[in-house]
Amino acid sequence: MQVEKDCGGYVLVVDDEGELAEMMGAWVRSTGYEVVVKEDPREALLAVKQKKLEGVHLCAVLSDYNMPNMMGSELIDGILAESPGTKVAFVTGSNGQLLEDFAAKHQVLVIEKPDIFQPVIRFVEELRRNCKGV
Numbered sequence: 001m002q003v004e005k006d007c008g009g010y011v012l013v014v015d016d017e018g019e020l021a022e023m024m025g026a027w028v029r030s031t032g033y034e035v036v037v038k039e040d041p042r043e044a045l046l047a048v049k050q051k052k053l054e055g056v057h058l059c060a061v062l063s064d065y066n067m068p069n070m071m072g073s074e075l076i077d078g079i080l081a082e083s084p085g086t087k088v089a090f091v092t093g094s095n096g097q098l099l100e101d102f103a104a105k106h107q108v109l110v111i112e113k114p115d116i117f118q119p120v121i122r123f124v125e126e127l128r129r130n131c132k133g134v
């Protein structure tokens, strides 16, 4: 895949299924992005705060919704507080009103498992065209 001018940021991938998280991380990495993969949403939020201190901007988040320790919605609330305007997609087998309402309110794309490869790649390619690096 052709790597265009890099905005210098990274993509965060969060899923409590470690193998799936690593696989998604590899897909995103193959498009040329820096990737941080976390299985625990609490660690993911800490990583976002740490990167912000280092001055590295967060381009986007691909996150599971239903996770132990912290729901995806809570994670995204925390991330958007640190980094408003970050593009977010839930990659999830969950559905329901709470998920839909949250997604609509925060303009979160919902990618439904299990057929996630194409939508994830599309999401990242769109990001590459639109990320202004702030």
Ligand SMILES: [Zn+2]
Pocket (backbone or CB within 6 Å): 007, 008, 009, 010, 057, 058, 059, 131, 132, 133, 134
């Ligand atoms: Zn970026």
